[in-house]
Amino acid sequence: MNIAIVGATGLVGRTFLQILDERNISIDRLYLYASKRSAGTVVTFQDQSYTVMETTTANIIDKDIDIALFSAGSTVSTTFARDFVSIGAVVIDNSSAFRMDPQVPLVVPEVNPDDVLQHQGIIANPNCSTIQSVVPLTVVQHLWDIKRVDYTTYQAVSGSGQQGIDDFDRTAEGESPQLYPYPIYNNVIPQIDRFESTNFTFEEHKMIQETQKILHKPDLAVSATCVRVPVKHAHSVSMIIELIKEPDLERLREQLHATPGIEVIDDPEQQQYPMPLFAANQDAIVVGRIRKDLYNPCLLHMFCSADNIRKGAALNAIQILEVVDKKILRK
Ligand SMILES: NC(=O)c1ccc[n+]([C@@H]2O[C@H](COP(=O)([O-])OP(=O)(O)OC[C@H]3O[C@@H](n4cnc5c(N)ncnc54)[C@H](OP(=O)(O)O)[C@@H]3O)[C@@H](O)[C@H]2O)c1
Incomplete structure (x- = not known):
């Protein structure tokens, strides 16, 4: 080739x-x-x-x-x-x-x-945060129909290329930022890309529209809040997924375990959960913090981390x- x-x-x-x-x-x-x-x-x-x-x-x-x-x-x-x-x-x-x-x-x-x-x-x-979200989301969708998804992202500075890493290092030294609107060091910035007339950012619109296109569900209700965090490598995404029926979490864990490209780390007693620390320089999307909502049993919560430059x-x-x-x- x-x-x-x-x-x-x-x-x-x-x-x-x-x-x-x-x-x-x-x-x-x-x-x-x-x-x-x-x-x-x-x-x-x-x-x-x-x-x-x-x-x-x-x-x-x-x-x-x-x-x-x-x-x-x-x-x-x-x-x-x-x-x-x-x-x-x-x-x-x-x-x-x-x-x-x-x-x-x-x-x-x-x-x-x-x-x-x-x-x-x-x-x-697709966009890096979309890719790592739709892989576990598809596992859920094959088990139970999805009504709505709400994403909150925690995106590493390497998502902005070398310039993002340089802005992290520069602001860690106390210098002014040259890429982000505020210092990223010791801070989180709830803006990735420009704001649209909806008051959502372009990055948030990308996650919404790309999820609908990849899943072939143009009418799926999706929302996103995309946040830059002072981490060099690997993005994380918190997902709240509304299903048409109450999920069986053991079945979901089994299916996630069986899916190529996913590693489940989900043992609250041992304080085991996905983090950039476990995802950076790895191929797998690490998925955990799998739990049902306290008020609505059809709401599923999950958290995933993945290397934004690799997967x-x-x-x-x-x-x-x-x-x-x-x-x-x-x-
Ligand atoms: N970083 C991520 O997590 C991520 C995830 C998904 C998608 N992407 C996409 O990938 C792109 C690159 O990301 P990156 O992280 O690799 O950025 P990067 O480290 O800043 O690298 C940018 C690359 O683009 C080249 N380039 C810049 N201007 C060019 C031009 N006018 N003509 C030809 N080549 C040009 C650069 O070449 P020189 O060495 O000559 O400057 C360099 O090879 C992003 O813009 C984005 O669209 C990035």
Whole structure:
């Protein structure tokens, strides 16, 4: 398979390389792209040296590429994704540029892998907090119908790329923030991305609309409050799920245990629960704090943590690549 990575020098781009290696993806040719700043940088991958190219149409259209993994933000995706499609590549895009486009499948392989078959050149990778939420949510949905979901997120600074980590370090040293509106060190900021006219943020709208699209439930009631917290790696999400009937928690735990990609850590007596500490640098979505509401037995509470750069971005995209390889390229 011939693979291109756009944004290869970033946090997600470097993790793409690490995961391609870990999962033994067979690569014939590898092309690395970034901005003009990093053009010429030499990257070593599996004992071979690759020179990073500037992302330009001229550098794309003379190549033979099967799959292009994009992780350089929405503007770069909007400008260059169609150049890759024009040479026959399937683009797997990490940005929000195409996620809500009805022509573009939005895929979490544990949830809706067959949606890749509808692709017309571009497949979108969902928002990091959405990915880690919909995997356990789908397990619940297969057991009992869901009426409503309320998310509260606790999102790590690495979700904003290297600039987020730099703002954490800078404000920890007492300097003024350059990325977030307030110091993130010793603080939590209940704003991720811009505010919309609804007074919800764009990040919150993303979680709402993406959940509906991935679950194929356009009318599902979903709400979200997205919060940046002073954690470097791994996002957490608290979910309150309203069901049409009272859930059987033992059945749910069994099903969660049996689901690939989920690790259940849920032992209150031993103070065992999901935390970024257990999720960072891991592939699994860690799920716990599973309990029924004290007042409404049809309300289910759960908490999950996952590495936002791995399952929230690079790993999910490479799992999509594996599905495309199996269901489309090898057919
Ligand atoms: N971090 C996460 O948790 C996360 C999760 C889901 C999705 N994403 C998506 O992934 C994107 C990258 O995230 P990241 O965390 O890897 O950010 P990052 O560490 O800041 O890296 C950004 C990457 O984009 C490249 N880039 C920037 N401007 C470019 C341009 N004009 N043309 C070509 N390449 C350009 C950079 O290349 P240079 O080295 O040349 O600057 C770098 O490789 C985000 O914008 C977001 O859309 C991130």
